[in-house]
Amino acid sequence: MATSLTAQVSGGTPSFSGLRRISPTLDAAVVSHQSFVHRVNSSIRLVSSSSSSYRSPRGVVAMAGSGKFFVGGNWKCNGTKDSIAKLVSDLNTATLEADVDVVVSPPFVYIDQVKSSLTDRIDVSGQNSWVGKGGAFTGEISVEQLKDLGCKWVILGHSERRHVIGEKDEFIGKKAAYALSEGLGVIACIGEKLEEREAGKTFDVCFEQLKAFADAVPSWDNVVVAYEPVWAIGTGKVASPQQAQEVHVAVRGWLKKNVSEEVASKTRIIYGGSVNGGNCAELAKEEDIDGFLVGGASLKGPEFATIVNSVTSKKVAA
Ligand code: PGA
Numbered sequence: 001m002a003t004s005l006t007a008q009v010s011g012g013t014p015s016f017s018g019l020r021r022i023s024p025t026l027d028a029a030v031v032s033h034q035s036f037v038h039r040v041n042s043s044i045r046l047v048s049s050s051s052s053s054y055r056s057p058r059g060v061v062a063m064a065g066s067g068k069f070f071v072g073g074n075w076k077c078n079g080t081k082d083s084i085a086k087l088v089s090d091l092n093t094a095t096l097e098a099d100v101d102v103v104v105s106p107p108f109v110y111i112d113q114v115k116s117s118l119t120d121r122i123d124v125s126g127q128n129s130w131v132g133k134g135g136a137f138t139g140e141i142s143v144e145q146l147k148d149l150g151c152k153w154v155i156l157g158h159s160e161r162r163h164v165i166g167e168k169d170e171f172i173g174k175k176a177a178y179a180l181s182e183g184l185g186v187i188a189c190i191g192e193k194l195e196e197r198e199a200g201k202t203f204d205v206c207f208e209q210l211k212a213f214a215d216a217v218p219s220w221d222n223v224v225v226a227y228e229p230v231w232a233i234g235t236g237k238v239a240s241p242q243q244a245q246e247v248h249v250a251v252r253g254w255l256k257k258n259v260s261e262e263v264a265s266k267t268r269i270i271y272g273g274s275v276n277g278g279n280c281a282e283l284a285k286e287e288d289i290d291g292f293l294v295g296g297a298s299l300k301g302p303e304f305a306t307i308v309n310s311v312t313s314k315k316v317a318a
Contacts (some may be wrong), residue, residue, distance in 0.1 A: 163231020
């Protein structure tokens with residue numbers, strides 16, 4: 001990472017601008033663990049089409065992180081048996097780019113319906129899970145139960161759980177550790193409120209939430225970080241590509257400094273907050289945006305497919 005960003009990250013000030021340049025050491029780590037990766041300039045890597053998971057007739061994916069593009073649909077507390085059957089049918093017939101991990105997160109009560117009717121191409125996630133083994137916890141859903149229904153992922157620390165339900169950093173970190181220990185992947189959400197951004201605390205808030213995950217989890221192998229500014233969620237006020245990129249760079253920098261270069265490179269950092277079919281391509285072009293967590297627009301199959309396929313705007317000729 002550039003010296004200036006390191007200084008800014010450690011100082012916690014949100015006032016930097018401009019895009020990141022990866023340091024030679026971070027690039028070296030990237031190159032060493034990917035099957036076939038070129039460094040094409042100081043900031044962007046190409047993931048070659050000779051790597052099976054990234055094969056595409058339209059070119060190779062250029063991004064800063066080394067993980068596969070990831071798009072999650074968070075259906076929140078929406079849907080009925082009928083509307084979900086229609087959504088699943090639309091997803092089953094959609095054409096999805098091969099080089100994207102795609103996950104949907106239905107309300108708990110419909111997970112079984114979704115799992116038994118949705119194509120295996122798309123994985124299923126819970127929207128939350130209990131902090132430990134199941135038992136006498138009225139109204140909760142355990143990690144074991146999510147696994148029993150075939151879920152591969154769980155969303156933890158979503159802002160609606162933090163700010164509407166009142167979940168705290170440490171509790172969320174413990175949930176993440178438990179879910180990982182049982183083999184579920186974790187979509188770990190972080191993000192600042194509007195007043196925090198306006199007070200210049202965006203990085204402080206994000207880093208604190210990130211630290212709670214870092215303090216609790218033994219490994220980042222199965223963690224995707226979702227940066228979701230609270231002011232952008234469900235408001236139609238999407239972050240600009242530059243605003244999102246700036247925080248994603250800072251998050252990757254934080255991981256590099258506080259966890260490891262390898263984790264900083266491998267961990268997908270996805271953006272969430274009013275992503276839709278119209279704005280996803282511009283956001284996806286940013287080199288540190290490794291995918292999306294989508295709420296409202298994930299309730300429409302064709303639009304969600306457009307967002308999944310925005311990976312094409314990251315592709316350059318092979
Ligand atoms: P939104 O929600 O896309 O409706 O803004 C995103 C989220 O909460 O994950």
